[in-house]
Amino acid sequence: xxxxxxxxxxxxxxxxxxxxxxxxxxxxxxxxxxxxxxxxxxxxxxxxxxxxxxxxxxxxxxxxxxxxxxxxxxxxxxxxxxxxxxxxxxxxxxxxxxxxxxxxxxxxxxxxxxxxxxxxxxxxxxxxxxxxxxxxxxxxxxxxxxxxxxxxxxxxxxxxxxxxxxxxxxxxxxxxxxxxxxxxxxxxxxxxxxxxxxxxxxxxxxxxxxxxxxxxxxxxxxxxxxxxxxxxxxxxxxxxxxxxxxxxxxxxxxxxxxxxxxxxxxxxxxxxxxxxxxxxxxxxxxxxxxxxxxxxxxxxxxxxxxxxxxxxxxxxxxxxxxxxxxxxxxxxxxxxxxxxxxxxxxxxxxxxxxxxxxxxxxxxxxxxxxx
Numbered sequence: 001x002x003x004x005x006x007x008x009x010x011x012x013x014x015x016x017x018x019x020x021x022x023x024x025x026x027x028x029x030x031x032x033x034x035x036x037x038x039x040x041x042x043x044x045x046x047x048x049x050x051x052x053x054x055x056x057x058x059x060x061x062x063x064x065x066x067x068x069x070x071x072x073x074x075x076x077x078x079x080x081x082x083x084x085x086x087x088x089x090x091x092x093x094x095x096x097x098x099x100x101x102x103x104x105x106x107x108x109x110x111x112x113x114x115x116x117x118x119x120x121x122x123x124x125x126x127x128x129x130x131x132x133x134x135x136x137x138x139x140x141x142x143x144x145x146x147x148x149x150x151x152x153x154x155x156x157x158x159x160x161x162x163x164x165x166x167x168x169x170x171x172x173x174x175x176x177x178x179x180x181x182x183x184x185x186x187x188x189x190x191x192x193x194x195x196x197x198x199x200x201x202x203x204x205x206x207x208x209x210x211x212x213x214x215x216x217x218x219x220x221x222x223x224x225x226x227x228x229x230x231x232x233x234x235x236x237x238x239x240x241x242x243x244x245x246x247x248x249x250x251x252x253x254x255x256x257x258x259x260x261x262x263x264x265x266x267x268x269x270x271x272x273x274x275x276x277x278x279x280x281x282x283x284x285x286x287x288x289x290x291x292x293x294x295x296x297x298x299x300x301x302x303x304x305x306x307x308x309x310x311x312x313x314x315x316x317x318x319x320x321x322x323x324x325x326x327x328x329x330x331x332x333x334x335x336x337x338x339x340x341x342x343x344x345x346x347x348x349x350x351x352x353x354x355x356x357x358x359x360x361x362x363x364x365x366x367x368x369x370x371x
Contacts, residue, residue, distance in 0.1 A: 001032055001066070001315050001340070002031040002032070002112040002113060002355050003030060003031065003032045003034070003108060003110065003111050003113075004024075004027065004031050004032070004033050004034070004040055004111075004112065004114075004115055005034050005036070005099065005105055005111050005113075005115070005241070005331060006020060006024060006033060006034065006035045006036065006115040006116075006117065007036050007095070007114070007115070007116050007117065007118050007121040007124070007125070008020045008035060008036060008037060008038065008052060008115075008117040008118055009268045010037065010038060010117065010225075013068070014154070015348060016240075016264065017191065017264050018132070018293070019075035019117075019136050019168065019188055019293065020035065020117050020134070021035070021070075021113070022175040022191060022360065023134075023357070023360070023364060024026075024068060024251060024358045026045075026152055026357060026358065026361040027361065027364070027365075028066060028067045028068035030117075030365075030371045031067065031112075032067040032108075033068045033069065034069045034071065034102060034106070034108070035068070035069065035070045035071065036071045036095075036099070036102075037062075037070070037072045037073050038073070038092075038118060039070065039073055039077045039081075039091055039095060039120060039121075040056065040073070040077060040355070041075065041078060041079040041081070042057075042075050042076060042077075042079070043079045044075070044079070045075040046273065048243070048269055050293065053075070054179060055070075057074050057075060058074050059071065059072070059073065059074050059101075060072040060074075062264065064213060064282065066314050069102075069106070071102060073095070073098055074098075076094065076174070077091045077094060077095075078090055078246045079360070080100055080145075082098040082120070082145075082146035082150060082151050082154075083118055083145070083146055083147045083150055084150070085123075085150055085153070085154070086338060088120055088123055088150075088154065088308060089123045091120065091123075092120075092121065092122075092123035092124040094229070094320045095121065095124050096124055099124070100182075105157065109166055111128075112130060113130045113131075113132060113368060113371060114128050114130060114131045115132045115134060116131060116132065116133050116134065116158060116162070117133075117134040117136065119133070119135075119139065119151075119154050119155045119158045120154060122154055122155075122157050122158040122161065122334060125158075125161070126157075126161060127361060128171075129163075130163060130371050131158075131160060131161060131162045131163055132163065132164050132165075132166065132367070132368070132371070133158050133159060133162035133164075133165040133166070133180075134166050134290075135155075135159075135165055135166065135167050135168065135172050135176060136167075136168035136169075136172075136188070137168075137172075137286070137289070137290075138171075138172065138175075138285055138286050138288075138289035138290075139151050139287065140152065141284060141285040141286025141287075141288075142286060143216075143251045155176070156179050157166040158180065159176060159179040159181075160179060160180070162180065162181065163181060163182065163371055164180075164181070164182045164183075164184060164370070164371065165180035165182065165183050165184070166183075166185075166186050166364070166367065167178070167183065167184070167185050167186070167292040168186065168187055168188050168291050169187065169289050169311070169312055170311060170312070170327065171288050171311055172289045173185050173311075175289070178335065184363075185368055186360055186363050186364060186367075187291050187312075187355065187357050187360070188291045188292070188293045188296065188355075188360075189355050189357040189358075189359065189360040190293065190296035190297050190299070190300045190352050190355060190356055190357065191297070191300075191356075191357055192300050192352055192353050192358070194268055194300075195267075195268050195271055195297045195300035195301045195348065195352075196300050196302075196303055197268075197271075197272050197302060198242040198313055198353075199302055199342050199345040199349065200342060201272070202272075202301060202303065202340075202345045203304035203340050203342070203345065204272075204273065204274065204275045204340075205275060205337075205340075206273070206275060207233060207234045207235060207236050207256070207337065208234070208235065208273055208274045208275050208276075208283065209227075209231070209234050209235070209236045209274065209275065209276050209277075209278055210237045210239065210270060210271065210273075210274035210276070210277045210278065210303075211224075211237070211238050211239070211240075211278050211279075211280065212239045212240055212267065212271070212277070212294055212297070212298075213239075213240045213292070213294050214240050214241055214243060215240060215241065215242045215243060215244070215246050215247060216243045216244060216246070217282075217359060218281050218282050218284070218286060218287055218290075218309065219246055219281070219282070220280045220282045220309045220326075221246050221247075221250070221279060222283060222326065223280050223326040223329055224236070224250065224280050225249075225250060226326040226327070226329075226330060227278075227280075227326070227329060227333060228250060228255060228256060229253075230251055230330040231255075231330055231333060231334065233255075233276075234255060234333070234337075235255050235256070235257065235348070236250075236255060236256050236257070236297070237257050237259065237270065237273075237274065238256070238257070238258045238259065239259045239260075239262050240261065240262075241260065241261055241271050242258070242260075256272070266290075268301070269296065271298065271303065274281060274301075274303060275303075275304075275340070276303065276305075276306060276333055276336045276337050276338050277294075277298035277301075277303045277305050277306075278305070278306050278329075279294065279305065279306070279307035279308065279313070279332070280329065281307070281308050282306075282308075283308055283309065283310045287310050288310055288311055290310065290312060291312045292312070293314075295307070295313065295316070295320070296352050296355050296356075297352075299316075299319065299348040299349065299351055299352035299355075300349065300352040300353075302345035302346070302348050302349050303348070304321065304336035304337070304339070304340055304344070304348070305319075305320045305321065305336075305348075306320075306321040306323060306329060306332045306333050306336050307320055307321070307323065308322075308323055308329065309321055309322050309323065309324060312320060316329070317328055318353060319344070319347055319348045319351050320348075321335065321336050
């Protein structure tokens with residue numbers, strides 16, 4: 001049995017199953033997976049999770065079942081690793097201690113594949129072999145304090161080191177593929193069976209408009225406010241963490257409901273209750289390189305989707321309503337609500353089934369077998 005150590009970018013959450021967790025749950029059928037969470041620094045935790053800061057200072061085994069182990073690293077890493085490479089190297093020394101500890105705890109002698117979804121782990125894996133880099137974000141598109149030259153150098157070092165680099169969006173492959181030894185495009189997918197509902201049940205005329213996912217700087221508040229004010233006969237549901245109080249004003253409006261974080265196993269029922277699902281992204285460098293999982297999840301439920309215009313959405317323009325501006329967006333919501341025939345629902349679900357995580361895992365297994 002192959003043993004894969006995954007150094008991921010994603011924080012651990014019981015309300016979201018990101019790309020990494022979806023992939024490794026499926027790989028764990030044939031492989032032993034040890035999945036490490038993001039290397040969080042203490043300042044970030046104090047700022048974003050002040051109530052839980054103390055709890056996050058300890059190493060935690062979040063999940064341990066069969067051959068899938070999830071480790072939440074303690075938030076003791078140093079800030080500014082994306083500015084000064086020397087700090088990143090120190091953080092990687094800290095990381096090496098926790099990897100050593102887990103290997104000793106579970107008596108793991110040999111690691112067959114190092115899966116890196118977090119480019120800042122480059123200074124730990126630099127002397128390792130059989131490395132996969134899973135590039136699913138444009139790191140230079142994130143808001144915050146960092147030095148572009150440092151981030152770019154860290155990622156390019158990893159691209160040149162990795163035996164294979166996997167890209168989740170065409171734009172990522174286009175911008176970074178030339179620096180990699182070997183490049184593959186493997187898009188995001190959907191937990192199809194989890195979100196699927198029978199087509200005749202998918203038709204829903206309760207006028208609920210759903211957004212599911214993180215609400216952050218990519219969320220177009222101005223566009224959403226226009227839609228809420230224009231479509232006052234509809235109710236807007238928001239599910240997911242609000243990282244920056246973007247909804248603080250909108251939540252006061254009578255046709256808005258904010259549910260916050262919802263456990264993953266309960267998420268599908270919010271999709272099923274909705275009439276139209278939306279992706280109101282501000283299009284920038286980050287979003288141009290994004291292949292949102294929520295798009296495939298919406299389609300799995302058979303729901304009509306209205307989105308702003310970015311490259312990955314345009315691949316599915318046959319089944320998705322793509323808006324050019326806020327006025328167009330609100331108009332398309334009303335059109336999508338009215339044009340919800342069984343034929344369209346089954347067409348959307350067919351696209352989703354082709355883009356399931358089960359299909360993606362076949363592509364990934366082929367890539368790993370070549371290592």
